Amino acid sequence: MSTAMRDVMIEAHGLTKSYGKPGVRVLEGVGLQVARAGIHALLGPNGAGKTTTVRILATLTTADSGTARVAGYDVVTDRRQVRRAISLTGQFAALDETLTGEENLRMMARLSGLPLAQARARAGELLERFGLTDAARRQARTYSGGMRRRLDLAAGLVGSPEPGVFFLDEPTTGLDPRSRRELWQVVRDLAERGAAVLLTTQYLEEADQLADRIAVLNQGRIVAEGTPETLKSRVSGHRLDLVLSNREAYLRLATRAVHHSPETLTLGIPTDGTAAHVRALLDETDPHRTDVDRFSVHSATLDDVFLALTAETGTGTATETGTTEAPSHV
Ligand SMILES: Nc1ncnc2c1ncn2[C@@H]1O[C@H](COP(=O)(O)OP(=O)(O)O)[C@@H](O)[C@H]1O
Ligand SMILES: [Mg+2]
Missing domain, CATH: 3.30.70 (Alpha-Beta Plaits)
Known part of the structure; x- marks a missing residue:
């Protein structure tokens, strides 16, 4: 069991959260475990508490009670270490629309401390890996929704070492089916390289396609948890x-x-x-x-x-x- 425990990259127990008036609970004791090289889907309808859960794990907000560790660090007491270990899609919403994809990635690589030559190499490598080489010299504002999200993900990877934990909050909502499939491939690739991925989605099909484990979140509670096969066999x-x-x-x-x-x-x-x-x-x-x-x-x-x-x-x-x-x- 101890080997398995060392591979747990995201672990939460009994998270609760209310906004404003106490008594109106948004999370009612959410627990999760996500292993290295695993994709875990948090599946639930609008308002279920998915984003709140992700924000707690990514240290952007705090739970009222419960505990969580990410990459071995406590999300409250080791906030800085957690932030260094994670990537959260949307956090680089600061992509500069007027710069090209390549310029955006180079700039971020520089900001993360890479010397110029390495920043260039890293940007080129990521553009290739995310299927953006052809669009590298176009302004980000001309990108489709799918391309933007891939650039956003790439932006989260420019630093080194690559983060071991990814939070993807509804990464494919609003994408056309083809862009969705392309993004799925990118997410699979992250896990194959050893990352732990926590992905939220409203789509069972997406969870089924991507995840090794699915937790179904409804009204702030995990109401079912298991592999896609066991969940499907229950219905x-x-x-x-x-x-x-x-x-x-x-x-x-x-x-x-x-x-x-x-x-x-x-x-x-x-x-x-x-x-x-x-x-x-x-x-x-x-x-x-x-x-x-x-x-x-x-x-x-x-x-x-x-x-x-x-x-x-x-x-x-x-x-x-x-x-x-x-x-x-x-
Ligand atoms: N900052 C906030 N203040 C008050 N209520 C909020 C806030 N953020 C989310 N909520 C409420 O918490 C519930 C869960 O929201 P959220 O975590 O965003 O769900 P999901 O991401 O699954 O759609 C919703 O009812 C939402 O209206
Ligand atoms: Mg949400």
Whole structure:
């Protein structure tokens, strides 16, 4: 176990945080562990507390209680050492728009203390590694969203040694699918070189593609944690939609559903999609064969997966009565 422990680069226990009025908790005891050469996704909807968690770990804000160590340093008492060990996307929002990508990186390399020749070499190396060589001589303001984010990441790497811990807060939000894939490759590359990466995302697909471990954060709590495979195995891959014949049946079955449409008396219930399970579900939900008018089976959406995970722990937003439409989450 001790070897494994030495490889833990980000470790948090019981982080809590409220803003302003005490009592309105944004984080309710968040714990995390991220290993060297690992990608850990913090998956959750808007407002779940992802950015707050990252800001605490990156020493930009403090928790009300709980402890966290990053690269072996305490985020409160060893703040300076933590800052030297990490890279946080967005922290170089100070990219100069009027400079070229190359000029930006050279300037930052110089600021980080590299002599001119080394700064040039380092900038060239990073432009190459992040697929920006062709755009190196263009002003940063002409860059696409994806290119900007890659330049931003490169900027976090100019110093030496490279940081061992990366915090990427929703790095692909707003990017087109191709830019997203390019950025995924960059993130994988960081981990392959040995970094610990904590990435926040609202997209299950992204967490699934990139992460070795996923923590699902909902309303300030980790409601599920594990490898993508174990999490996916906890939710069924399909949804059985039942169109009910009466409102009583709708209300009776609503708590089991991950999808609610009260106007059409339709409920979606997780299933693995096999004939055996669908048959069993139909028999179980409608033993007298009077309550279900029609049904359909289709692949679960990301919303379904997220709702199923959060509903298991009772922190989901699927209501007790199911009379409101469940909001879209992931
Ligand atoms: N500086 C702040 N002051 C007051 N409330 C805040 C502040 N920052 C975040 N919040 C609130 O904390 C909750 C979690 O926010 P955040 O950590 O940004 O979530 P996420 O990044 O998952 O969207 C939200 O309800 C948000 O409105
Ligand atoms: Mg956020």
